[in-house]
Amino acid sequence: MIRAQLPTDDPNALTVLQSVGPRMTKLVRRDGSVESYGNALYYAAAPVYVGTPDALITLLTSLSARPKCCVVPGAIVKGANRAKMRRLQNKCPKTGDEATLFDVPRYVFALDFDGENIAVPDGLLRRDLLASASVVRGVLPEPFHHAFCVAAATSSYLLKPGLRFRLWFRFDRPLTCGEMWRWMRPVNLPIDLSTFHANGISYTAAPVFENPAQDPLPDGRIVVIPGEPTVTAPSAESLKPPEYAPRGPVVASPYYGFSVLEREL
Numbered sequence: 001m002i003r004a005q006l007p008t009d010d011p012n013a014l015t016v017l018q019s020v021g022p023r024m025t026k027l028v029r030r031d032g033s034v035e036s037y038g039n040a041l042y043y044a045a046a047p048v049y050v051g052t053p054d055a056l057i058t059l060l061t062s063l064s065a066r067p068k069c070c071v072v073p074g075a076i077v078k079g080a081n082r083a084k085m086r087r088l089q090n091k092c093p094k095t096g097d098e099a100t101l102f103d104v105p106r107y108v109f110a111l112d113f114d115g116e117n118i119a120v121p122d123g124l125l126r127r128d129l130l131a132s133a134s135v136v137r138g139v140l141p142e143p144f145h146h147a148f149c150v151a152a153a154t155s156s157y158l159l160k161p162g163l164r165f166r167l168w169f170r171f172d173r174p175l176t177c178g179e180m181w182r183w184m185r186p187v188n189l190p191i192d193l194s195t196f197h198a199n200g201i202s203y204t205a206a207p208v209f210e211n212p213a214q215d216p217l218p219d220g221r222i223v224v225i226p227g228e229p230t231v232t233a234p235s236a237e238s239l240k241p242p243e244y245a246p247r248g249p250v251v252a253s254p255y256y257g258f259s260v261l262e263r264e265l
Contacts, residue, residue, distance in 0.1 A: 001109075004216060006047045006048075006049055006211070006254075008047040008075040008076040009075040009104040010047065010049070011104070011105050011106055011107050011174035012050060012051030012107055012108075013047040013048060013049055013050065013051075013102070013106070014047070014048055014050050014059075014071050014072070014073060014106065014108060015045055015046070015048070015071065015072050015073070015074060015075065015076060016045070016046055016047075016048045016063070016069055016070075016071055017043040017044070017045050017046055017069065017070050017071070017072060017087065017201075018043060018044045018045075018066070018068050018069050019038070019040035019043055019068040019069070019070075020040070020041075020042040020043060020084055021038065021040055021041070021042065022037065022039065022040050022068075023037055023038055023067040023068050023205070023207060023208065024037050024038075024040065024067060024068055024069060024201075024203060024205055025037050025067045025155045025158070025203060025205035025206065025207050026155045026159075026207040026208070027207065027208045027210070028159070028207050028208070028209045028210065029210050030210045030211045030214070032167065032214075034159060034207075035103070037203070040087075041086060042084045042085065042086060042126075042253070043084075043085060043086075043087055044082065044083050044084065044085075044219050045070060045076050045080070045082045045100070046082065047075070047076065047165065050107075050108045051107070053140075053148060053150075053170075053224075053229075053251075055134040056108060056150055056168060056170070057224060060152055060168065060204060060222055061220070061222055063204035063205060064152070064204060064205060064206045064220065064221060064222060065205070065206065066204075066205055067205045067206075067208050068205075069204060069205060070201045070202060070204055070205070071110070071114060071201070071202045071204055072087065072101060072118075072198065072199055072201055072202070073103075073106050073109060073167045073177055073195070073196075073198060073200065073202075074089065074101030074102055074103055074104070074177070074197070074198025074199055074200075075101065075102055075103075075104040075198070076100065076101060077099055077101065077102055078099070079094050080098075080100040085100045086100055087100065087101065087199045087201075088101065088199060089101055089102070089103075089197055089198045089199040100199075100249075101198040101199045102111055102198050103176050103177045103178060103197075103198040104176065104198075105173075105174030105175055105176050105177065105260020106174055106176075107170050107171055107173075107174050107175075108120050108168060108169070108170050108171075109168070109169060109171070109175065109180055110166045110167065110168045110169075110195060110202040110227070111140070111166065111167045111169065111184070111191050111198070112154075112166050112191060112195050112202060113136055113163065113164060113167070113189075113190055113191060113192075114156060114164045114166075114167050114192060115162060115164070115190040116155045116160070116161045116162035117162065117189075117190035118135070118136060118139060118162060118163045118190065120132075120135075120161075120163060121135060122160070126158060127156075127158070127217070128152075129151065129153055129217070129221070129223045130223045130225065132153075132163050132165070133151030133153075133163075133165050133223055133225055134225055135163060136151070136163050136165050136167060137149060137151070137167060137225060139161045139189060140167075140187075140189070141187060143232045143233075144169065144231055146223065146227045146228050147169055147170075147227045147228050147229075147230065147231045148169075148170070148224070148226060148227040148229055148230075149167045149168055149169045149224075149225050149227070150166070150167075150168040150223075150224055150225075151165050151166070151167050151168075151222070151223050151224075151225055152165065152166045152168070152204065152221055152222050153165055153217060153221040153222075153230055154166060154203065155203065155205065155206060155207040157217070157219065157221065158216040159207070166190055166203075166204075167201055167225075169231050170229065170230050170231070171230055171231050171232075172230040172231065172232050172233060173233055173234045173236075173246060174241075175233055177196045177197050177198055177200065178196075178239075178241065179233075179236070180196040181193055181196040181197075182239050182241070183233070183234060183239055184196065185201060195244035206220075206221050233253075
């Protein structure tokens with residue numbers, strides 16, 4: 001849901017990127033071989049409103065059918081060319097291209113589980129997306145257990161082992177990428193921490209099948225897990241960056257000058 005004049009740093013927004021070129025999802029050939037997504041360099045960018053559950057569901061459902069699109073949490077830098085820009089959080093040291101995205105507090109984040117590390121319980125049918133996604137939500141810390149979320153099976157789901165989902169939650173206060181990273185890093189779960197950067201991609205498109213009849217999830221990959229409207233986040237104080245003690249003055253050894261003189265001689 002793109003709103004006219006929506007501020008790019010609105011806490012109820014996310015940034016949708018559309019590749020100017022390669023697709024942002026997998027291609028499954030007729031013979032079953034899988035071709036990974038392309039390495040896009042340029043994107044069109046727009047802030048999108050996700051301030052209500054329906055808005056988030058509508059966005060993710062729409063993007064599931066758009067193979068060139070993805071989502072990043074960062075806001076768009078003022079002056080960036082939104083029709084064709086790079087996905088940069090910092091200035092590129094090779095080309096000198098300026099940063100195009102920066103970290104701002106957001107209410108909505110995705111937790112990306114795209115690995116084999118979550119065991120599939122005995123008797124669970126992975127085609128039952130609601131039951132499978134609920135298992136993934138259950139391994140998260142307690143504040144997540146009863147929270148509403150939109151779960152999207154990744155493009156590798158059922159093509160590879162494991163319960164591979166992106167779970168989209170709304171939090172009770174807007175959080176920066178840095179806060180999310182510091183919160184999730186010590187949790188010891190197979191969450192992709194790279195998404196917690198201003199330019200960190202959350203892939204949203206379903207895989208493209210050369211033969212659509214081979215799609216194991218023809219009815220879609222998105223399910224809604226009901227629950228409380230928001231996840232209670234830790235306090236801002238507890239998620240502050242650690243403070244490091246300043247280094248004291250460096251005191252040179254009195255013998256340093258003599259060793260240098262000896263080498264010179």
